Amino acid sequence: MDVKSILLCGVGGQGILLASDILAGVCMEAGYDVKKSEVHGMSQRGGSVISGVRFGDKVYSPLIGKGGADILLAFEKLEAVRNIEYLKPDGFVVVNNFRIDPMPVASGTAEYPKGLIEKLKSWVENVVVIDGLSLAKTAGNPRSMNIVLLGALAKRMDIPKEVWLSVIEKRVPPKTVEINKKAFELGYAS
Amino acid sequence: MSRTLLSGNEAIARGAYEAGLHFAAAYPGTPSTEILENISKYKEIKCEWAVNEKTSLEIAAGVSFAGGRALVAMKHVGLNVAADPLFSLSYIGATGGLVIVSADDPGLHSSQNEQDNRHYGRSAKMPVLEPSDSQEAKDFVGIALDISEQFDTPVLLRITTRIAHSKTIVELKERKEVPIKGYEKDIKKRIILPAHAKPRHYIVEKRLIDLAHFAETFPYNRIEWGSKKVGFIASGISYQYVKEVFPDASVLKISMSYPLPFGLIEQFANEVEEVYVVEENDPFIEEQIKAHGIRVKGKEIVPIVDELDPTRLSVSFDIDVPYLAPEDKPELPPRPPALCPGCPHTGVFYTLSKHKYVVTGDIGCYTLGALPPLNAMDTCVCMGASVGNAFGLEIALGDEIRKKTVAVIGDSTFFHSGITPLLDLVYNKGKTTVVVLDNRITAMTGHQENPGTGKTLMGEETKTILPEDIARACGVEHVYVVDPYNLEELEEVIPREVERDAPSVIISRRPCILLKKAERRKPLAVDAEKCIGCKLCLKLGCPAISMKDDKAVINELFCTGCTLCAQVCPKDAIPVEGGE
Numbered sequence: 001m002d003v004k005s006i007l008l009c010g011v012g013g014q015g016i017l018l019a020s021d022i023l024a025g026v027c028m029e030a031g032y033d034v035k036k037s038e039v040h041g042m043s044q045r046g047g048s049v050i051s052g053v054r055f056g057d058k059v060y061s062p063l064i065g066k067g068g069a070d071i072l073l074a075f076e077k078l079e080a081v082r083n084i085e086y087l088k089p090d091g092f093v094v095v096n097n098f099r100i101d102p103m104p105v106a107s108g109t110a111e112y113p114k115g116l117i118e119k120l121k122s123w124v125e126n127v128v129v130i131d132g133l134s135l136a137k138t139a140g141n142p143r144s145m146n147i148v149l150l151g152a153l154a155k156r157m158d159i160p161k162e163v164w165l166s167v168i169e170k171r172v173p174p175k176t177v178e179i180n181k182k183a184f185e186l187g188y189a190s
Numbered sequence: 191m192s193r194t195l196l197s198g199n200e201a202i203a204r205g206a207y208e209a210g211l212h213f214a215a216a217y218p219g220t221p222s223t224e225i226l227e228n229i230s231k232y233k234e235i236k237c238e239w240a241v242n243e244k245t246s247l248e249i250a251a252g253v254s255f256a257g258g259r260a261l262v263a264m265k266h267v268g269l270n271v272a273a274d275p276l277f278s279l280s281y282i283g284a285t286g287g288l289v290i291v292s293a294d295d296p297g298l299h300s301s302q303n304e305q306d307n308r309h310y311g312r313s314a315k316m317p318v319l320e321p322s323d324s325q326e327a328k329d330f331v332g333i334a335l336d337i338s339e340q341f342d343t344p345v346l347l348r349i350t351t352r353i354a355h356s357k358t359i360v361e362l363k364e365r366k367e368v369p370i371k372g373y374e375k376d377i378k379k380r381i382i383l384p385a386h387a388k389p390r391h392y393i394v395e396k397r398l399i400d401l402a403h404f405a406e407t408f409p410y411n412r413i414e415w416g417s418k419k420v421g422f423i424a425s426g427i428s429y430q431y432v433k434e435v436f437p438d439a440s441v442l443k444i445s446m447s448y449p450l451p452f453g454l455i456e457q458f459a460n461e462v463e464e465v466y467v468v469e470e471n472d473p474f475i476e477e478q479i480k481a482h483g484i485r486v487k488g489k490e491i492v493p494i495v496d497e498l499d500p501t502r503l504s505v506s507f508d509i510d511v512p513y514l515a516p517e518d519k520p521e522l523p524p525r526p527p528a529l530c531p532g533c534p535h536t537g538v539f540y541t542l543s544k545h546k547y548v549v550t551g552d553i554g555c556y557t558l559g560a561l562p563p564l565n566a567m568d569t570c571v572c573m574g575a576s577v578g579n580a581f582g583l584e585i586a587l588g589d590e591i592r593k594k595t596v597a598v599i600g601d602s603t604f605f606h607s608g609i610t611p612l613l614d615l616v617y618n619k620g621k622t623t624v625v626v627l628d629n630r631i632t633a634m635t636g637h638q639e640n641p642g643t644g645k646t647l648m649g650e651e652t653k654t655i656l657p658e659d660i661a662r663a664c665g666v667e668h669v670y671v672v673d674p675y676n677l678e679e680l681e682e683v684i685p686r687e688v689e690r691d692a693p694s695v696i697i698s699r700r701p702c703i704l705l706k707k708a709e710r711r712k713p714l715a716v717d718a719e720k721c722i723g724c725k726l727c728l729k730l731g732c733p734a735i736s737m738k739d740d741k742a743v744i745n746e747l748f749c750t751g752c753t754l755c756a757q758v759c760p761k762d763a764i765p766v767e768g769g770e
Contacts, residue, residue, distance in 0.1 A: 011525065024195055024357055034195065035323075036357040039299045046733055047525045060433040062323075062356035065501025067513025082522050085513050102523040106736035107563070107728050110523035123516045 001032070003056035005064045006153070009083045010075025011100045012049050015146035018171065019075075020051035022150060025167040027055035030159045035062035046103070048079055050086075073153050075132070075146065076100050077116045084123060092126035094152050096145065098133055128152060135186040141176065144183035151187020161188065196360045198353040201324035202263070202291060203228030204360070205331030210368035211235050212258035212286070215246035217606060218635035219265030220300040221354040222293035226263055227638075230647050234365065239638055239647045242573070242606040243268035247275045247290065254288040254344075255380065257371025259335050263291040266307045267572065271607070273310065276344070280314040281390040282380050283342035286371060287335030291347045293354050296470040297497030302553075302572065304495070306472040311346040311448045315394050317401050318346045318448040320426040324358040326410070326445070333410075341397055341404070348447075350470065352427045352497065402449040410445035413458055421462030423455065423486065425475060427498075428468045434500045435509070447475055452482050459484050466491065470498050529558050531734040532710070532750030534629050534700035537674040538598070539566040540730055540754065541684055547596050550579035552608070554600035555634045555702075556627050563731045567598070574599070574607030580622045581615045589621075593688060597624045602632035602640040604657055609664065615693055616665040623687045624695045626657045627674075629702040637705065661695035668694035675700060677757045703750055711751025712767060716742045720763035727755040727764070 006023065010016045017038055027034040038051040052064035066085045074080030074095040087093065097117060104110035121127045130152045136145040147168060154164050165181060172180045196204060202225050206214060214237040216226035230237050240246030243264045250260035264272065269292050276290065292310070295301040311318035319334055321327040327349060334345040378386050405411055416439050422432045425444040432441055442458045444450070459465050467476040467488035476488035491506050492498070501511045529536050539559035542549050543566040551557055551567040552575060560567035569579050580597035599608045604626050615622055632638040639645045644654035661669045668690060672679050680698075687694040701708040723740040734748035735755060744755070744764070756764040 021195075021357075028193075028195055028359060033359065036195070037352060038355055039351065047527045059358075060430040061427075061500045062358065062430070063352055063427075063499045065499035065504075065511070067501055067511040068499075078522060081519065084519065085515060087514050089512050089514055101736065102525045103528055103733060104523045104526075106733070108725075108737040113520040113522065116520075119516070119518065119520070122518075123514055 001056045003054055003059050004071075005052060005054045005069045006071045006073060007050060007052050007064050007069040007083065007086045008073045008075070009048070009050045009079045010096075011079060012046050014049070014075045015143065016049045016051055016075055019146040019150055020053050022167050022171050023053045023153070024055075025171065026159055026164050027053065029163050029167055032056055033059045035059045037062040037064070048082065050083060071153070071156070073149060075149060077120075078102070078112065080120055081113075081116050084120070087124065091124070092128070092156070093120055093124050094128045094130060094149065094156065095120060096132040096149055097129050098145070128156070130187065130190055132187075135190060136183055139183035139186055140179040144176070144180050147172070147180045147183040148187035151184040152190055154184070155188045192362050193359055194362060195357045196324045196328070197224065197355055197357050198321070198324050198327040198349055199224035199355070200228050201328035201360050202331055202347070202349070203232070204362060205328035206235060206261050207232040208328070208363050208365050209332035209335050210259060210366050211261055211331075211335070212370060213237065213250060213253040213260045214262070215240045215249055216263040217241070217243050217246060217268060218632055218638045219268050219293075220635055221295060221351040222263045222265045222268070222291065223635045223638070224354075225291060225293075226647070229261075237647055239640065241641060243272040244275060247272040247279070250288060251275060251279055251282070254284045254286040256286065256373045258286040259368055260286060261289045261291065261331070263293070265301065266292055266294040266305050267301065267303065269307050269310055271573065276310065277314045278382055279344050280316050281382055281387055281394055284338045284344050287338035288344040289331060289334045289338060289347055290344060291349065294348060294350045296350055299351050302570075304471050306474055307346070308348055308447055308474045309472070311348070312474075315398055316343050316346055317341070317446060318348055320348050320445060320447050321353060322426050322429045322443070322445070323353070324356070324360045327353060328360055330445070337404075341401055343397055343401075348426070350427055350497075398449055402451070405446045405449055405451040406453045408446055408451070410443070411451050411454055412443050413454070414441045414443065416440045418462045419464070421458055421465045422468055423458070423465060423475060423479070424468040426470075428470055431498055431500050431503045432468050435503050435507070444475060450475065450478055452484075455479055455482075455484060459486065468492055468498075468503065471495075526561055527558055528561065528731060528733050529555065530703055531732050531748040532703035532708075532752040534674045534698065534703065535559060535627050536564075536730055536732065536752075537677055537680055537754055538625060538627060538698050539564040540758070541677065541680040542566040542596060542598070543729070545594070545685060547594050547688070548583065548591060550576040550583070550595065550597045552576040552599040552603045554603055554627075556598060556600055559598070561731070563729050573603055574611060577608055577611035577615060577622070577624055580624070581611070581618075581620045584620055584622050592621055595622065596684070596688060597622060599624065599626055600633070601626060601628040601630065601642045601657060604660075605641050605655075609660055612661065612666070612695070613664045621691055621693050623684075623690070623693070625684070626661075626695060626697045628657055628697050628699045630699070631702050631705055633702045633704070637702070658695070658697050666693050666695045668692055669697070670694070671697045671699055673700060674698045675752055675754065677754065703752075711753075713746040713749035713751055714744055714753065714756060714764050714766065715746065716744055717763045717765060720761050722761055722763075724760065726758050726760060730754055730758065
């Protein structure tokens with residue numbers, strides 16, 4: 001299989017690195033070669049976070065450059081817009097309809113732009129909008145939003161659901177397995 | 191044989207385990223920190239957080255003198271600190287295998303520069319290995335230890351952020367135990383007096399020739415033939431980018447970038463029409479090849495600044511990569527990193543900012559005090575520089591500047607390299623004020639133990655060494671410990687000590703709010719009736735406070751109840767249970 005590239009983006013604290021770890025684990029379990037990139041450090045403290053997962057028969061670069069992503073999985077809508085240049089012109093976007101105010105917005109020195117989802121839809125033919133927070137709350141914990149989004153992604157990929165569920169079971173904290181499985185299913189159904 | 195996804199750092203730890211390593215040490219620094227954290231999970235290997243990189247290398251050298259296998263890991267600028275023993279150890283050689291891992295940071299994801307540490311290998315005349323994925327990162331540890339013992343040399347294992355923090359599939363093996371050889375006295379080798387060192391230099395030059403021969407048949411330096419119209423020479427992560435962008439081209443993969451296999455390079459260059467060297471940052475391989483008289487191109491095309499990726503590499507070769515670049519993309523507010531809600535550094539920087547002091551800064555979370563709205567830092571040079579920098583200002587301009595200058599340095603940075611400049615300050619009759627921001631941990635790199643925490647890397651209890659005791663031992667007579675959650679106390683002590691005609695050290699002590707032992711109190715809330723929207727509380731730069739409908743609001747999920755905002759509020763609009 002040709003290499004597929006998925007870029008995950010959002011804000012520090014949203015569970016993006018765990019989500020990309022699970023995604024990479026799923027790709028490996030499904031028999032693909034896989035590489036994952038991320039950057040630690042300054043990004044942890046409420047900053048923008050991106051992580052890339054690439055899989056296929058043989059993967060060379062772990063890093064996704066501009067115009068390199070087949071799928072953009074955005075955990076926050078402003079971050080989807082910020083990282084849109086990474087998407088291939090024929091790629092698609094799965095975006096969480098969720099807002100986290102950057103510091104300059106919170107302190108009143110900048111405004112959170114309006115109409116971001118509409119803008120995304122005007123640029124990209126295929127935009128899937130997920131209400132991650134309410135689905136995560138339904139699953140039993142708002143923090144399972146990252147797994148909801150993985151469910152929504154899984155629906156649009158060709159790897160069997162059982163593989164996803166088995167990796168999720170292994171990777172999330174034991175006490176949260178049931179909630180996260182439910183979160184995955186809710187994302188998958190959306 | 192089991193396969194698993196490992197980051198380059200995890201893979202290096204695994205490689206150390208498999209190769210029978212006896213000892214590992216490091217000072218934390220992104221992107222290298224997880225190497226030692228992961229090694230410490232293998233109980234067969236003794237390991238420690240060293241006080242700084244120089245110390246880590248000197249201890250590892252002692253292990254090697256005793257015939258044990260040792261590894262040290264550091265970020266690229268850490269090797270500047272360890273450079274003194276590095277150069278001596280090249281002459282001395284290695285009895286037990288000695289490997290220095292340098293994690294360079296092209297793109298400056300979390301560093302002050304883009305220095306390319308392969309130069310150190312060449313300058314210190316020791317071999318440099320460059321893995322291109324986690325499998326090689328793991329395997330090269332064992333290879334480096336073998337080379338070290340076979341050629342009697344330390345080996346530099348050079349990785350970059352993208353190797354350190356990318357995960358790729360790795361095949362695991364079992365540990366191979368290697369006995370510690372034992373100590374034998376050899377002063378002609380290990381005491382580098384001039385009379386000993388000159389003959390050693392001849393040996394080092396001969397060693398480089400032997401290593402260059404070794405490099406010719408080293409299986410990880412290899413040609414992958416493709417089209418012979420264009421050929422690429424690349425090492426490390428650049429090799430992956432070349433394979434990605436030019437799948438049909440011939441590639442000479444270099445895994446030992448010093449000394450180079452010139453025979454292999456000549457053979458390659460003779461058979462392909464045009465040769466390009468692709469490297470991030472400096473033309474390290476390219477310049478050596480050009481100096482050898484082989485025609486190649488490199489930095490004429492490949493950017494020297496910032497890290498590469500497949501798209502940047504494509505564009506530098508005029509290959510168009512289409513991407514979405516909508517013209518109506520709105521300007522987006524950035525997400526700058528900030529001090530955490532409840533961070534014990536905030537109160538100090540708020541006070542320094544209020545007095546518009548000149549603040550010489552240092553390396554750590556607290557460098558974020560430089561950002562708005564605190565804007566409370568003027569300089570940040572390198573680990574430990576704050577103290578000397580402040581003293582230098584005093585020397586140049588005297589009391590005029592000294593009476594409005596403060597040096598700030600974190601606890602771990604103080605232990606790392608803040609003690610010697612403090613000693614210098616006292617000895618040379620300076621009067622500068624130093625604030626040690628003691629949050630009881632090495633915070634920036636993700637909470638590592640240090641001499642002030644009373645715990646070792648392995649979690650064992652140990653002696654707690656306090657900055658105030660060190661300051662007194664350095665001859666500072668005015669030493670005060672303050673609570674950074676108490677603005678009144680800061681306001682009393684800091685200006686008083688800055689005015690004082692003698693050197694003083696103020697220890698601002700409170701655990702990092704992210705530590706389990708940190709005191710978290712009930713979240714505060716703004717009384718909207720009383721709030722006049724003056725925004726004074728916003729000057730703290732606390733991420734938990736924002737404005738809504740011209741009133742301050744506190745995010746109860748973020749607030750840790752530190753009460754700083756209540757203390758600055760002129761209208762008592764933020765009530766605190768039981769008083770402030």
